[in-house]
Amino acid sequence: MSYSFGAFGHDMFYATLSTYFMIFITSHLFDKSSSASNDRMIFFITIIIGSLRVVELLIDPFIGNAIDNTNTKWGHFKPWILAGGTVGSIALTILFSNMFGLNVSNPILYLIIFAILYIMMDIFYSFKDVGFWSMIPAISFDSAEREKTATFARVGSNIGQNIVGVIVMPLVVFFSINTNHGQGDLRGWFMFAATIGLVSWLSAVVVALGTKENDSLLRKNAEKTRLRDVFKVLGRNDQLMWLSLTYGLYTAGIQITNACQLYYFTYIMGKPGQYSFLMGLNMAVGIVAVLLFPPLAQKYSRRNVFFMCIGLMLLAMLIFAFAGSSLILVLISAVLFYIPQPLVFLVVLMIISDSVEYGQLKFGHRDESLTLAVRPLLDKLGGAVSNWVVGAAAVLAGMTAGATANTITNQGHIVFKLFMFGVPALLMLTGTFIFFKKVTLDEKEHAKIVDELEKTWHEHLETNGEESMQDIEKKVAATTTSYKSPITGTLVPLADVSDDNFASGNMGKGFAIKPTDGKVFAPFDGVVEATFPTRHAIGLRSDSGILTLIHIGIGTVKMQGTGFVQYVDKGQHVKQGQELIEFWQPAIKKAGHDDTVMVVVTNYKDIKDFNYIKEAGDVTHGDEVLNLSNPETTDNQ
Template identity: 35%
Template sequence: MSHNQGAHKSWVSRICYAIGNLGQAAFYNALSTFFVTYYAAQTLFRDYEAEEATAMIGIITALVFIIRIVEIFIDPLLGNLVDNTTTRWGRFKPWQVIGGVGSSILLFAIFTGLFGLVNVNKGVFIVVFIIVFVVLDVLYSLRDISYWGMIPALSSSSQERSVYTALGTFTGSIGYNGVTAIVVPVVAFFGSVAGAGAGSESQEGWSGFGAVIGILGIVTCLAVAFGTREEESVLRDSGEKSSPLQAFQAIGRNDQLLWVSLSYVLYSIANVATTGFMIYLFKFVLRMPDSYSIVGIIAFVIGLIVTPLYPAINRRLPRRYLYLGGMVLMAIAYILFILFSKNLTIVFIALVLFYLPATCIQMTAILTITDSVEYGQLKTGKRNEAVTLSVRPMLDKIAGALSNSIVGFVAIAAAMTNDVDPNLLTTTNIETFKTAAFYAPLGVIVLSFLVFAFKVSLSEKKHGEIVEVLKQNMSRADITEG
């Protein structure tokens, strides 16, 4: 193969890999943020009596929390399944197709109220919902684990991994924040087409939104499956297959993986919870629901600018400084939200400060987790790619479960459900909202900062040294065996 052919295939692989996270991140935001909005405050139980609707919201919120927490312990097993996969298409691609297509179809189903079952039989709806949500979550995890777990397989170079991560994060930012920007007009459009009236938040509107996200999810997972290319490396000699117990041991013995994971999950809890509360801020505090789309636009534009620059910025500033500096900016944003929550201009400034560091924090965490593959390999003598990278979606699940529950229960506690009139909310209701949306997440961000600052030591330089030691050890082993 010529150099030009190799470079062409490399760029095709990069582009197709990047396309994958466009749909994957859109899926995650739709599920973690707007599914809660759909059932907790807007549409799913609109035909129910007020008390009955509140009870159903509480039941679904509790079920989602329990399901996602239980499935957290399944993710390492799914990573072990991926690591032990051997097919003519590679280790990761089959799970992109199975996980991506299956989860996208089921996401559409839950945005239809399970095709109207919610209004037919409440008991049957709850049972079917549990089954569908569990299967959906497992399939999404398989897609997510195989997606990020693919990075060590695409390259052993920390710099090349940074390129793949930057591209994936770039399109992920477009997908995640793009959903925030389009959700209101998309729901209104499909509702209007169905005859619900312009601007109405109807069941038909949310079903149309679910269909859009589902189709995007299918198209983008197929791009990864058919367009990426794994590279063979001496470091990727898989050896014997690992057992499920070894999967948990691999995670438990990798201290750097555990510390960066703890810091990142704390960040994610704060980030997802606050993002989920933003629609309530604009609707019930600022009383400007039509301006909510600006949240997605701000995050989208910032991600569009910052993400491609990350590799260049990282060449000048170590990841450590980018991560910790980002935490400081988020803390300032929370202070502005707390003090000026009714001032639209200051809220916009706070939104910029809140979303500006997101790319640097997320990419630093992903790259550190990715580099911990070699760290764990040196420490234990066993390479676990998908198992190690399964931690990242596991962290998102923890954050999503806690955040969804917080948003759902606080919406009830603050009386911000079923399209309540903002004029009926009391000062206590608003303070309850602000405590959950801003005060508590600020404390969590401070804790995340402290964990990373004092416990995470796996830098770019240290990873390079580890890779060289591994290569030397394997060369010696080959000579000995020879």
């Protein structure tokens, strides 16, 4: 609950910065006495904001490194979350002011101070952003707990992001001296920002006090994200590259339209107070949309969900463009435009996650952290493009200080709608075309990739450079290794299973078990060498060098992890009898799959004595099944 409230405050801050800051700059920061001068200042400010957002992309990797290298009694993340929440909230509040009239009395000094405050706020926000979302794997190693934490956080994020739109105009008008046709004045916007800053800061304090990092040696020496590594991953992983281009165009498009909506209510409809209705509806439908994703993806596939979402968004923009001042049409079209956004986000997130295995199979190296770092970089780049476009749209349409719905000309309406709907539609259509032609990584292809990785997982073990892969495969100790049953059930000869890869011995030598219990335990002391995103298999290396793969069910890769919980991570040392995975047998049978567990030793050719202690009958986890030994030390040792 503490983490969920942290997400709530964190996204309140982000929504205020990404959506409502530009309308304050263009419509309220300057008075209407000098239109030409105001337009120049708005131009300079939008250039500064957009440029700093791009520059910040170069800073982000150093931020990640700094957090990785932070060691305090409060953990890696909490100091940066609290510092980011404090400095960011103060800076945001100041930026929502004219700095005691400095914007008019000394514009150059104002721009200098503005640039310093903005980059300081943006950097500390990034420290908080990276630190906050990096806490999920640090809070727990339990997959079920992680999923619950992430789900609660997404709900908190959705509410926080949309509730800002519900309260923005009521708060601004309430604190304003002059309501200004429902637009409010400088004091109202300053108090609005101060309120958001206070809530954001309080949420950071709650995270610092109410969450606890699970300290472990597994979290030491994490791979550092460097910009050159990000582009290296982008360049060599073609599916990630094309998806990144698609998402970059898409996210720039939707951010432009989202940021223009309050302008629409203010200057097209002349009723900024009604904007709260829209954001209240978005807050409700956003939660529903997140819950709809699993069944929709299962029924239609993620790829088709993406195309349906884009089609619905384009239809919504078409209705929106001709809605005029009709509140009903505006609300319907705007809600239809918002509903697909959480779905597209999840589609992209899933494909990016799948591209980790795609790159691993293609290049023999798993670039997990680098791959997942791409999406937030693209979001920031899309935000920079949005700031430039929205600033230009407001100036060219005449939607600046002193303007009202009655003063905007028909030409201004047309210009604004071209920016609000035309530019985003072009960006989204271009991205969709690229997705259609170039992004081929879907659930079926990913299942094949994971299946292939299972066959060759032991060939891709990462070493510390002190020993070769061949050394590891042959490093079977001279002492005897007792291989215990990892699961309770009935022993079945491996040759009798219905999977040809296992029955033929291609995957290794071992046994199979028809399970009567859904818990998988470590058969020996060793290290987790391979985990799979579908959680249906795990690869281990014993302390004596035995490489083994435990595979739950046949065809279960297609379940995409549903019904499976993994309790350990790659690189973790486990003791014999320690629980590794838990699965729900009814879920496997409901999906139409065989729940037989295959257990194979993949480097069996390097083992001198491979003795079966038990080959048939009932077995309980922990019972000895195999006796493995290599009485003669190999030349490689």
